Amino acid sequence: xxxxxxxxxxxxxxxxxxxxxxxxxxxxxxxxxxxxxxxxxxxxxxxxxxxxxxxxxxxxxxxxxxxxxxxxxxxxxxxxxxxxxxxxxxxxxxxxxxxxxxxxxxxxxxxxxxxxxxxxxxxxxxxxxxxxxxxxxxxxxxxxxxxxxxxxxxxxxxxxxxxxxxxxxxxxxxxxxxxxxxxxxxxxxxxxxxxxxxxxxxxxxxxxxxxxxxxxxxxxxxxxxxxxxxxxxxxxxxxxxxxxxxxxxxxxxxxxxxxxxxxxxxxxxxxxxxxxxxxxxxxxxxxxxxxxxxxxxxxxxxxxxxxxxx
Ligand SMILES: NC(=O)c1ccc[n+]([C@@H]2O[C@H](COP(=O)([O-])OP(=O)(O)OC[C@H]3O[C@@H](n4cnc5c(N)ncnc54)[C@H](OP(=O)(O)O)[C@@H]3O)[C@@H](O)[C@H]2O)c1
Numbered sequence: 674x675x676x677x678x679x680x681x682x683x684x685x686x687x688x689x690x691x692x693x694x695x696x697x698x699x700x701x702x703x704x705x706x707x708x709x710x711x712x713x714x715x716x717x718x719x720x721x722x723x724x725x726x727x728x729x730x731x732x733x734x735x736x737x738x739x740x741x742x743x744x745x746x747x748x749x750x751x752x753x754x755x756x757x758x759x760x761x762x763x764x765x766x767x768x769x770x771x772x773x774x775x776x777x778x779x780x781x782x783x784x785x786x787x788x789x790x791x792x793x794x795x796x797x798x799x800x801x802x803x804x805x806x807x808x809x810x811x812x813x814x815x816x817x818x819x820x821x822x823x824x825x826x827x828x829x830x831x832x833x834x835x836x837x838x839x840x841x842x843x844x845x846x847x848x849x850x851x852x853x854x855x856x857x858x859x860x861x862x863x864x865x866x867x868x869x870x871x872x873x874x875x876x877x878x879x880x881x882x883x884x885x886x887x888x889x890x891x892x893x894x895x896x897x898x899x900x901x902x903x904x905x906x907x908x909x910x911x912x913x914x915x916x917x918x919x920x921x922x923x924x925x926x927x928x929x930x931x932x933x934x935x936x937x938x939x940x941x942x943x944x945x946x947x948x949x950x951x952x953x954x955x956x957x958x959x960x961x962x963x964x965x966x967x968x969x970x971x972x973x974x975x976x977x978x979x980x981x982x983x
Contacts, residue, residue, distance in 0.1 A: 676775035677961040678733040682722030685962040691733055696771050696779040703754055703782050704746040705762065709798035709955070710773040711739025712977040713831065717965040719769055731770030736961075737979075738765045740773040740780075741788055741797035751782045759788040761940065763801035763931045774961055776982050786936035789943035792950065797940075799831070799950040799976030804939040806911055806929040807836035810890055812843070814925045815909040819844030821887035824878055824901050828864060829855035829974050832911065834951065836890055837862040842947045845888075848881060850874055850898075855974060875900035891915065899924075951975030958982075 679687040716736040744758040762785045827833040828849030841863035849859035868877040878901035885903030894912030915924035942948040
C-alpha cells in the first residue's frame with residue numbers, strides 16, 4: 674500500500690512515499706481504507722522525534738492519527754461494523770508507526786465511529802483528534818456546565834475552533850483568544866467576545882468579566898491564563914501539566930484518548946449542524962511535507978487534511 678513515512682527522525686525532507694505491507698487486523702480490530710487523513714501538530718512533532726520518550730516507535734514511522742474512510746475488513750470478534758461502512762477514527766495506539774498517512778490503517782474497534790453522513794470524507798477526517806480533545810478537556814476534565822464562562826486560547830485553530838463550538842452548544846459563554854486577523858472568524862463560531870492574543874489576555878478578560886471566568890482552556894501552555902480565572906475556577910491545559918498554584922484555581926492536563934462512543938456523539942452533533950469542521954486546505958497525500966510546513970508555521974485556521982485515496 675502507498676504511505677508517507679519516515680525512516681528516521683528529522684525535518685520535512687525525511688517524509689517519503691513508501692510502498693508498505695498492509696496492516697494486520699486484530700481479532701477486535703477494524704481495517705479502514707483511508708480516504709482522508711487529518712493533519713495535526715503532533716504529526717510533525719513525532720516526525721521530529723519529540724514523542725520518542727513516551728512511545729515505542731516502529732520504523733518506517735507513518736504519521737497521522739486522524740482517519741476517515743471505509744471499513745475494508747473486520748476481525749472475527751467485531752459485530753458493530755462491517756466492510757463497506759463509512760467511518761472515522763482517532764487512531765493513536767500504544768506505539769507510533771502505523772499511522773493514517775496510508776491507504777490502510779488498522780485500529781481497535783473501540784476507536785471507531787460512524788462518519789457523519791453530512792460530512793465529506795475530508796471534513797470528517799478533520800474531526801476526531803481535535804473534537805475529542807476539546808470534548809474531553811472541557812467536559813470531562815474541566816467539568817464545564819451550562820451558564821459558565823470559558824476562555825478558549827488559540828480559538829481559531831483546530832482544537833480551539835471546536836472547543837468554542839462545543840462550549841457554546843453546551844450553553845457556556847465563550848471568550849476566545851486569537852490574533853486580530855482571526856477575530857471575526859472566532860465571533861462567527863459563537864464566541865461573544867475575542868481578546869487579542871498579542872495583548873495582556875488576563876487583563877482584557879478581567880475588563881469583560883471582573884470576577885474572572887469559570888474555566889480557562891490553555892492550548893499552548895500560557896499559564897498567565899490562570900490570572901483570568903475566578904477563585905475556585907479551573908484551568909485545563911493540553912500543552913503540559915499546569916503548575917498554576919498561586920490561587921484557588923484547579924489545574925488539570927489532558928492527553929486526548931481514543932473513544933469511539935464519544936466520537937459517535939460528536940459525529941451526531943455534526944449531523945445536527947451543531948459542530949462544523951472548516952477546512953483550510955486539502956492536499957494530496959504526496960504533499961504531506963507541504964501540509965507539515967503549513968502546520969509548523971502556526972497560523973492554521975480550522976483544519977489541514979490529506980486526500981489519501983478515491
Ligand atoms: N494534549 C493533547 O491531547 C493535544 C491534543 C490536540 C492538540 N494538542 C496541541 O495543541 C496545540 C494546538 O493544536 P491545534 O490542532 O489546535 O493546532 P492548530 O490548528 O495548528 O492551531 C493553530 C492556531 O493556533 C494559534 N496559535 C499558534 N501558535 C500559538 C501560540 N504559541 N500561542 C497562542 N496561539 C497560537 C493561531 O491562531 P491565532 O493566529 O489566531 O493566534 C493558529 O491559527 C498544538 O500544540 C497541539 O500539539 C494537544
